[in-house]
Amino acid sequence: MPLLRCLLVVLAVVVASAGLALAEENTGGAGWQVSPSPAPSTEKHHPCLDNSPNMTEKTGGEAGEVVHDYGGLECYVTGSRRSGRAIILVSDYYGFRAPKLRQIADKVADSGYYVVVPDLLYGDPYTDDPARPFWVWIMAHSPDEAAEKTKPLIAALKKEGMSSVGIGGYCWGGKVAVELSKTEETQAVVISHPSLVTVHDMKEVKRPIEILGGERDTITPPLVVHQFEHALDQNNRVDHFVKIFPKAPHAFACRYNASDSFAVKTAEEARADMVQWFDGYLKQPGEFQLQ
Numbered sequence: 428m429p430l431l432r433c434l435l436v437v438l439a440v441v442v443a444s445a446g447l448a449l450a451e452e453n454t455g456g457a458g459w460q461v462s463p464s465p466a467p468s469t470e471k472h473h474p475c476l477d478n479s480p481n482m483t484e485k486t487g488g489e490a491g492e493v494v495h496d497y498g499g500l501e502c503y504v505t506g507s508r509r510s511g512r513a514i515i516l517v518s519d520y521y522g523f524r525a526p527k528l529r530q531i532a533d534k535v536a537d538s539g540y541y542v543v544v545p546d547l548l549y550g551d552p553y554t555d556d557p558a559r560p561f562w563v564w565i566m567a568h569s570p571d572e573a574a575e576k577t578k579p580l581i582a583a584l585k586k587e588g589m590s591s592v593g594i595g596g597y598c599w600g601g602k603v604a605v606e607l608s609k610t611e612e613t614q615a616v617v618i619s620h621p622s623l624v625t626v627h628d629m630k631e632v633k634r635p636i637e638i639l640g641g642e643r644d645t646i647t648p649p650l651v652v653h654q655f656e657h658a659l660d661q662n663n664r665v666d667h668f669v670k671i672f673p674k675a676p677h678a679f680a681c682r683y684n685a686s687d688s689f690a691v692k693t694a695e696e697a698r699a700d701m702v703q704w705f706d707g708y709l710k711q712p713g714e715f716q717l718q
């Protein structure tokens with residue numbers, strides 16, 4: 428226990444203090460460097476926690492439904508199973524109930540996909556509860572474990588006749604998606620304003636990956652996104668595309684300010700880019716014209 432516990436504490440401190448300092452010279456193994464920052468006292472200002480979703484907000488009608496055991500996970504599902512193509516959207520710290528995430532899922536489904544949003548936080552999304560600070564909460568939610576728990580869901584989707592499965596991840600979910608992109612489980616991956624992802628991860632990616640970053644994202648800033656791109660350029664197995672959205676803060680794709688038309692437009696563009704990437708790898712050639 429002591430070593431694992433210690434590693435988790437280090438991880439939590441790094442995450443919660445916005446001090447995810449990536450090792451510039453990543454020689455493998457270490458993965459990332461821990462910057463000596465104090466334990467967080469200003470969690471409210473952590474960009475991963477900004478603009479938290481309003482869970483009582485109406486979304487304008489959800490097209491899908493919640494199923495309680497899909498490959499062992501509670502999931503929001505939307506769209507047609509008959510499409511034969513599935514997209515799994517992995518949430519940020521606020522979980523699979525977030526209204527804007529479900530809206531995104533419904534809209535992606537409209538593009539001809541069966542979309543599944545699993546509850547990989549097991550009914551325990553981050554809630555801004557001061558009694559349970561972020562760094563304590565995150566210790567219970569390893570993205571690597573979440574990636575493992577996603578595999579039975581992918582198996583269930585394939586058993587139901589899905590010929591291809593894409594994974595889209597936001598923030599924490601971006602790390603989950605990257606872990607799955609290192610396997611044969613998925614056909615393509617899109618990560619939006621990821622957190623916890625390292626340059627070293629990019630060397631292990633095996634599936635086509637799109638990275639959508641924000642110009643004002645301080646968690647995975649453009650400099651780091653370009654380090655990812657450089658690592659992917661050298662990873663010749665894998666097709667990749669990187670885009671930085673002007674003026675976009677962290678979480679711009681799924682926790683945007685709905686009263687700000689520029690923010691809404693940016694989030695819509697990110698969703699369209701994600702769908703386009705999946706169209707290129709999940710649909711059969713020539714299928715676009717038929718749709």
Ligand SMILES: *[C@@H]1O[C@H](CO)[C@@H](O)[C@H](O)[C@H]1NC(C)=O
Pocket residue numbers: 481482483484485
């Ligand atoms: C959340 O949404 C509900 C329902 O639309 C609304 O009444 C409430 O004011 C919202 N809360 C905040 C903090 O925006």
Ligand SMILES: *[C@@H]1O[C@H](CO)[C@@H](O)[C@H](O)[C@H]1NC(C)=O
Pocket residue numbers: 684685686687688
């Ligand atoms: C959202 O955008 C509106 C319009 O630009 C602005 O007045 C408001 O302050 C913004 N809300 C937040 C929480 O940033």
